[in-house]
Amino acid sequence: MEALTRTKAILRDLIAFPTVSSDSNLAMIDYIGDLLQNAGARVEIIKAPCGTKANLFATLGPDVGGGIVLSGHSDVVPVADQDWSSDPFDMVEKNGNLYGRGTCDMKGFIAATLAMAPQFAAQIQTRPLHFAFTYDEEIGCFGARHLADTLAARDLSPSVAIIGEPTMMRIIEGHKGCYEYSTHFHGLEGHGSAPDLGVNAVEIAVQYVARLLDLKAQLPAKAPETCPFDPPWTTVNVGALNGGVAHNVIASRAQVDWEMRPVQTSDADFVKSALRDLCDTELLPKMRAVFPDARIELETIGEVAGLIPTETNEARQIVSELTGGNSADLVAFSTEAGIFQALGMDVVVCGPGSIEQAHKADEYLAEDQLIQCLTMLSRLGARLGT
Incomplete structure (x- = not known):
């Protein structure tokens, strides 16, 4: 041939x-x-x-x-x-x-x-x-x-x-769609023996992931009745959590790589809105009470329909x-x-x-x-x- x-x-x-x-x-x-x-x-x-x-x-x-x-x-x-x-x-x-x-x-x-x-x-x-x-x-x-x-x-x-x-x-x-993100946490390093004098970015990242997993657990209930996909709900995956340099150093940097596969755009909006609210009302105020320049940045890798x-x-x-x-x-x-x-x-x-x-x-x-x-x-x- x-x-x-x-x-x-x-x-x-x-x-x-x-x-x-x-x-x-x-x-x-x-x-x-x-x-x-x-x-x-x-x-x-x-x-x-x-x-x-x-x-x-x-x-x-x-x-x-x-x-x-x-x-x-x-x-x-x-x-x-x-x-x-x-x-x-x-x-x-x-x-x-x-x-x-x-x-x-x-x-x-x-x-x-x-x-x-x-x-x-x-x-x-x-x-x-x-x-x-x-x-x-x-x-x-x-x-x-x-x-x-x-x-x-x-x-x-x-x-x-x-x-x-x-x-x-x-x-x-x-x-399904594929939405990929990296969330960056910027804290304040210091000696591990005095954790209250620093802002531990890894600890903040863990709280962020915990909220993400809570949202993940809520998504099956939001699946459309006639959704043809398997599973028929929007999924969330935490791909990586990186940060810190040593056992006895307060971590000043951390990064969470995560994705969701939405079956409807309203689910993506729900997840992002909830995470934004977490950062604005809980995590950032707590971080900035110690270090005013602390920040959390969401990097959009791609939102593919x-x-x-x-x-x-x-x-x-x-x-x-x-x-x-x-x-x-x-x-x-x-x-x-x-x-x-x-x-x-x-x-x-x-x-x-x-x-x-x-x-x-x-x-x-x-x-x-x-x-x-x-x-x-x-x-x-x-x-x-x-």
Whole structure:
């Protein structure tokens, strides 16, 4: 199968770009841009404010609205402290699987779309096909939000988006949002033998976490009666609590990293309002009674909207026809899909591989999943040619 051979060759090249979110993705974006330009696409590279990363948005077909977007993120999670059997940035084929960081999450889908680009170019008639490849999805969907701002400023917009996250080629029509925060506590250091003369940021952080856990326990009762998610309520997770320097030093700094996965924005408002009230009426007055410059700062890492199932969804209809799938599911993990939906597009998530393999050592993509993805894309090309 020529398309499969070409896809694997492109995937090998993509894996060789170590696009961990902390590093640049520009070399990979340039590589993708060259492939799409060679296929006849109009390619736009949109630099991030930092200058070391970029989104890519490319179009095949007429310059009109109502197009279809194939989207994926270029970044991958780190490999540090993971026990890999081989070089994670050198794709290995073994027993029908393709091993390497990003094979399933989500360079496999990207490679398949790039391999099919010349065929798409020859088939497209009146409806454009767009390629959207973003940066920093893994740490807050910053690239997709930047791309959304770019697209929102234009007169012509696509109407359908297919996000190729690993779903085992199942059609996914909904997932919760993902809101991530770091709360920073600034107190006053001192000797541990005189705790009343300092402001212990770690102790304040513990009180903050205790309130967060209390709010977490209240959220199940707020679940909408018809909520389709599992669990059907907004969840909260405390990911890390760091602070202090030694046993006998009053901690002047602490940080709590936490997230929530809201099923409705009112839940997020409830949690943030309660924490703000705790800080303003209890924690800060107590801290500033000892140290007037004490402060608590909430840093928003990212507030990524969920993908809301809708009764009418052209993306669901199209992908159902392409894959033969007659149902659509929900997932627990989050994607960039809600950002595209907020732009007015009909959106589904559907891509090769299993989320169970993502982010782990020896991440892999089964070759048969790649074949199913290529079959879907081939049928999409035929559809665009009618």
